[in-house]
Amino acid sequence: xxxxxxxxxWLAAAxxxxxxxxxxxxxxxDPIKVGxxxxxxxxxxxxxxxxxxxMLMLIEQQNKxxxxxxxxxxxxxxxxxxxxxxxxxxARELLSQEKVDVIFGNWTSVSRKSVLPVVxxxxxxxxxxxxxxxxxxxxNVFYTGAAPNQQAVPAVDYLMNEVGVERWVLAxxxxxxxxxxxxxxxAYLKGxxxxxxxxxxxxxxxxxxxxxNIVAEIKRFGSEGKKTAVVSTINGDANVPFYRELGNQxxxxxxxxxxxxxxxxxxxxxxxxxxxxGHLAAxxxxxxxxxxxxxxxxxxxxxxxxxxEAVTNDPMEAHYIGFNMWAEAVRKAGTTDVDVVKEAIxxxxxxxxxxxxxxxxxxxxxxxxxxxxxxQDNGQFAVxxxxxxxxxxxxxxxxxxxxxxxxxxxxxPLECGNYNVKEGRCMGSDASEALxxx
Amino acid sequence: xxxxxxxxxxxxxxxxxxLLLSCLLAWLPVAASAQEDNGQALxxxxxxxxxxxxxxxxxxxxxxxxxxxxxWLEALLDGKLxxxxxxxxxxxxxxxxxxxxPVEDALSGESLGxxxxxxxxxITINNALRGQLRSALSMIDLFAExxxxxxxxxxxxxxxxxAELSETLERRLESxxxxxxxRRLEQAMAVYRLEQGDVQAVERLTGxxxxxxxxxxxxxxxSDDAAVADAAQRALVSIEQQLKLNRGLETLYFxxxxxxxxxxxAIGLAITFGVMGVINMAHGxxxxxxxxxxxxxxxxxxxxxxxxVILSIPAGFLVAALAGIAIERSVxxxxxxxxxxxxxxxxxxxxxLQQLVRTVISPLNRTVVTPEWMSGSLVINDALSLTLNRLxxxxxxxxxxxxLMLVMRRTRLGLEVRAVTQNRAMARAMGIRATxxxxxxxxxxxxxxxxxxxxxxxxxxxxxxxxxxxxxxxxMVVVFGGVGNLWGTLVAGMSLGIINxxxxxxxxxxxxKILVLVFIILFIQKRPRGLFPQKGRAAEG
Numbered sequence: 009x010x011x012x013x014x015x016x017x018w019l020a021a022a023x024x025x026x027x028x029x030x031x032x033x034x035x036x037x038d039p040i041k042v043g044x045x046x047x048x049x050x051x052x053x054x055x056x057x058x059x060x061x062x063m064l065m066l067i068e069q070q071n072k073x074x075x076x077x078x079x080x081x082x083x084x085x086x087x088x089x090x091x092x093x094x095x096x097x098x099a100r101e102l103l104s105q106e107k108v109d110v111i112f113g114n115w116t117s118v119s120r121k122s123v124l125p126v127v128x129x130x131x132x133x134x135x136x137x138x139x140x141x142x143x144x145x146x147x148n149v150f151y152t153g154a155a156p157n158q159q160a161v162p163a164v165d166y167l168m169n170e171v172g173v174e175r176w177v178l179a180x181x182x183x184x185x186x187x188x189x190x191x192x193x194x195a196y197l198k199g200x201x202x203x204x205x206x207x208x209x210x211x212x213x214x215x216x217x218x219x220x221n222i223v224a225e226i227k228r229f230g231s232e233g234k235k236t237a238v239v240s241t242i243n244g245d246a247n248v249p250f251y252r253e254l255g256n257q258x259x260x261x262x263x264x265x266x267x268x269x270x271x272x273x274x275x276x277x278x279x280x281x282x283x284x285x286g287h288l289a290a291x292x293x294x295x296x297x298x299x300x301x302x303x304x305x306x307x308x309x310x311x312x313x314x315x316x317e318a319v320t321n322d323p324m325e326a327h328y329i330g331f332n333m334w335a336e337a338v339r340k341a342g343t344t345d346v347d348v349v350k351e352a353i354x355x356x357x358x359x360x361x362x363x364x365x366x367x368x369x370x371x372x373x374x375x376x377x378x379x380x381x382x383x384q385d386n387g388q389f390a391v392x393x394x395x396x397x398x399x400x401x402x403x404x405x406x407x408x409x410x411x412x413x414x415x416x417x418x419x420x421p422l423e424c425g426n427y428n429v430k431e432g433r434c435m436g437s438d439a440s441e442a443l444x445x446x
Numbered sequence: 447x448x449x450x451x452x453x454x455x456x457x458x459x460x461x462x463x464x465l466l467l468s469c470l471l472a473w474l475p476v477a478a479s480a481q482e483d484n485g486q487a488l489x490x491x492x493x494x495x496x497x498x499x500x501x502x503x504x505x506x507x508x509x510x511x512x513x514x515x516x517x518w519l520e521a522l523l524d525g526k527l528x529x530x531x532x533x534x535x536x537x538x539x540x541x542x543x544x545x546x547x548p549v550e551d552a553l554s555g556e557s558l559g560x561x562x563x564x565x566x567x568x569i570t571i572n573n574a575l576r577g578q579l580r581s582a583l584s585m586i587d588l589f590a591e592x593x594x595x596x597x598x599x600x601x602x603x604x605x606x607x608x609a610e611l612s613e614t615l616e617r618r619l620e621s622x623x624x625x626x627x628x629r630r631l632e633q634a635m636a637v638y639r640l641e642q643g644d645v646q647a648v649e650r651l652t653g654x655x656x657x658x659x660x661x662x663x664x665x666x667x668x669s670d671d672a673a674v675a676d677a678a679q680r681a682l683v684s685i686e687q688q689l690k691l692n693r694g695l696e697t698l699y700f701x702x703x704x705x706x707x708x709x710x711x712a713i714g715l716a717i718t719f720g721v722m723g724v725i726n727m728a729h730g731x732x733x734x735x736x737x738x739x740x741x742x743x744x745x746x747x748x749x750x751x752x753x754x755v756i757l758s759i760p761a762g763f764l765v766a767a768l769a770g771i772a773i774e775r776s777v778x779x780x781x782x783x784x785x786x787x788x789x790x791x792x793x794x795x796x797x798x799l800q801q802l803v804r805t806v807i808s809p810l811n812r813t814v815v816t817p818e819w820m821s822g823s824l825v826i827n828d829a830l831s832l833t834l835n836r837l838x839x840x841x842x843x844x845x846x847x848x849x850l851m852l853v854m855r856r857t858r859l860g861l862e863v864r865a866v867t868q869n870r871a872m873a874r875a876m877g878i879r880a881t882x883x884x885x886x887x888x889x890x891x892x893x894x895x896x897x898x899x900x901x902x903x904x905x906x907x908x909x910x911x912x913x914x915x916x917x918x919x920x921x922m923v924v925v926f927g928g929v930g931n932l933w934g935t936l937v938a939g940m941s942l943g944i945i946n947x948x949x950x951x952x953x954x955x956x957x958x959k960i961l962v963l964v965f966i967i968l969f970i971q972k973r974p975r976g977l978f979p980q981k982g983r984a985a986e987g
Contacts, residue, residue: 048809049800049801049804051911051914053804053809053910054809054810054811054909054910054911057809058810171573171574182956210954210955211954211955211956212955212956213955213956213959215911215915216955217905217906217907217915218700218704218707218946218947220700220703220704220833220836220947221697221700221947221950221951221955222950222955224696224700225951231657231660231661232657232660232661232664233661233664233665245811245907245909245911248811248906248907249905249906249907252816252835252905253833255821256821256822256823256833256834256835256836257823257831257833258822258823258831261573261576262573262576262577265573274810275811277810277811277813279813280813280814280815280816283821285576286573286576288573298564298567298568300564303563303564306545307545310545316544316545317544382572382573384525384542385524385525386542386543390525390568390570391570392570392572392573
């Protein structure tokens with residue numbers, strides 16, 4: 009059979025599926041169904057809709073190469089509409105009605121937490137592509153974004169050792185990721201001899217747009233003679249007015265650098281970056297990374313979107329790695345059966361886009377290089393520092409009480425996401441309760 | 447010709463003096479000596495991994511006095527000095543947007559056409575190098591023609607003067623004629639003398655609000671010399687008092703600026719909701735349309751962001767007004783007198799508009815460029831500066847308010863609107879075409895929302911969610927101010943802005959918002975008709 013007609017027929021089927029209609033069976037053998045659970049409407053559409061497109065592109069590419077195990081891949085797209093409870097419903101729909109073999113999805117931590125019990129109950133597979141606060145390890149979830157030790161902690165190290173920062177502003181949006189990350193960072197900084205009065209912590213609501221007072225406060229905090237930096241876990245939309253206010257109040261990156269964990273190429277595409285040159289971001293991938301793999305990825309992305317100015321970002325790379333890992337594990341296992349794939353994927357290593365390899369760890373996190381980039385006037389980042397080798401993701405932070413003694417290892421015979429080394433037992437669902445009481 | 451004559455080596459401030467001398471010499475017309483072969487070597491040295499070696503290499507470039515050095519360093523500062531991967535030759539990228547970049551040869555300056563970005567290697571710099579390059583450049587600015595440049599340069603020197611530099615400054619002071627620049631230079635010298643333990647220096651620093659001076663005084667107040675410590679302590683106390691006053695003024699400005707945003711967002715609603723009584727949940731999306739009009743204007747007029755912003759004021763009004771008419775004709779006119787259904791229907795319209803923008807334009811935010819004359823801030827003194835974009839928005843809000851007042855009070859339309867809302871049947875009996883008045887009023891309110899969007903595009907994200915974040919605040923302001931009263935909207939918006947900004951420093955942004963809401967709820971309990979209740983017959987309507 010002609011390959012190209014086959015793939016175009018499947019594209020049409022994919023389009024039908026994305027409209028919510030069930031695709032008619034075209035091939036003799038059933039296709040492998042890939043669920044895509046990203047918001048296409050509502051607040052998070054700004055970030056998540058590109059991830060849906062990334063998945064469609066990866067699936068299309070895989071199908072062009074003949075699919076997996078001789079079967080074609082079929083994307084099943086649903087829209088949870090930035091509504092956290094709806095995420096759980098849509099995940100249930102994907103697993104029990106559509107019977108997908110794997111789900112790629114979620115952005116916010118709260119949406120992941122809402123999907124988690126469903127995926128565990130129905131024994132699904134979820135690949136989560138965004139940097140997050142850690143303190144979690146589920147048998148059914150694979151975390152391809154950065155854990156705090158793969159982003160926040162190295163970034164603070166860089167500022168402390170290379171830039172000589174002595175005073176710290178931890179500014180974040182008021183929800184679980186910034187709060188947990190800042191808790192870890194605060195403990196880490198105090199462990200390195202930073203005094204209480206040299207740490208300022210500030211939280212703002214989602215979509216905060218009036219930053220005058222906070223920026224003025226940061227300016228005052230930074231004008232007392234000690235080198236000051238801002239560690240920003242400010243999320244999404246609130247960043248544009250924040251950076252604008254920084255520029256207008258004349259805070260230069262050379263005086264008070266801001267290192268952000270949630271600002272990537274896509275967020276910058278909404279800002280005039282000229283006043284921001286020199287501010288920093290910590291990620292595991294930048295669009296400006298100088299490797300052939302990355303240039304090929306960018307070329308195919310621009311071709312897929314048909315937009316010459318389309319940008320790539322870190323969560324997209326995470327999906328690229330996650331998808332390839334899953335495909336490799338399916339190939340290795342010879343089946344898409346969840347239990348077999350779950351076991352086969354541990355130890356799988358695939359190339360990342362920055363010239364190295366990413367390996368799946370027994371704790372369902374992956375190894376990543378940490379890159380620090382400075383914002384350029386063309387909306388891109390220039391890498392100024394990177395870890396000498398890749399860093400393995402740590403599910404349970406070493407800097408928090410209660411989480412310090414936990415390890416996660418889903419291999420036999422341990423098979424536990426929160427094994428307490430001190431007590432020598434698997435905490436199971438106790439762990440989160442114990443932590444909640446902290 | 448501007449000759450790059452200085453670059454500060456890391457931590458070696460004293461070098462500046464020698465560099466400065468060479469710099470002054472360089473201002474004289476120098477015969478450009480041919481150093482073709484040397485150029486390649488100089489650039490080679492820049493392409494090293496360690497930033498410390500790079501700093502040394504940059505200094506070599508400066509000292510070479512090569513006529514092309516200026517272009518090289520500027521390109522380096524912008525990240526546009528790059529190397530071709532295949533033959534290793536140095537090029538300067540003239541435009542780094544997209545995938546194909548036009549380049550020119552760094553040595554000969556001739557254009558090499560477009561090169562794919564994957565065939566180029568960038569020579570990187572970091573914040574440290576950037577900062578040193580800039581502050582070294584500020585030394586040249588000390589001799590610049592422009593008064594502002596000299597003043598800024600002198601200010602940057604405060605707290606950075608050492609023995610050698612002080613001699614240079616001493617000489618510079620003799621020839622400097624501008625008072626402002628002199629004052630800065632003297633302050634810079636005084637900080638240096640204070641560090642040397644000179645009590646007299648404190649006098650010169652008293653009353654200054656500059657943060658570097660405050661740091662120097664704080665350090666001096668802990669000095670072993672009792673006289674110096676005492677004098678510094680006293681100077682600090684008086685500075686603290688002045689700072690407190692300035693902080694108060696700053697908070698007031700922040701409050702007025704936030705207030706002006708609230709007023710702008712709410713004033714259109716004060717017409718449609720306040721005067722006409724239509725609960726329009728799509729009001730936020732009309733604001734969003736105004737913001738997108740600004741973006742579209744800037745796309746139509748590339749390279750002229752300022753003109754585009756000015757033109758988008760009438761354009762934003764028109765677009766939003768037309769959208770308003772469409773909403774009024776298609777939905778609201780059929781739901782007259784049924785507020786609950788109007789609320790639900792317009793909420794639906796708001797979702798439709800949002801998703802329409804997401805699908806047609808993009809779910810991503812759009813870039814609206816701030817024109818040159820709107821960026822930066824107006825410096826009042828060292829501790830107080832007013833950000834220009836917000837200052838413009840504040841002025842714009844007041845102009846829009848005055849304009850609207852004029853329309854409602856002084857024009858026939860205003861009279862008709864008031865007549866129709868007070869007693870529809872009677873107004874019709876007097877020959878007023880009530881339907882036409884409805885359309886025009888709704889168009890006016892919507893158009894003003896569009897104006898708010900044009901202003902907000904300068905402050906916040908231009909994206910599909912823009913309207914959502916303002917709809918609640920708008921209703922809050924209108925209800926608090928008193929439904930149907932434009933003055934009430936102005937006073938309510940401004941006072942809510944100020945209350946919010948006063949609370950924020952000690953309560954945090956999240957709690958401040960909650961406190962303001964609680965305050966309004968309690969206030970409405972006490973005075974259900976808001977700050978300025980309608981009186982007389984209009985109150986019954």
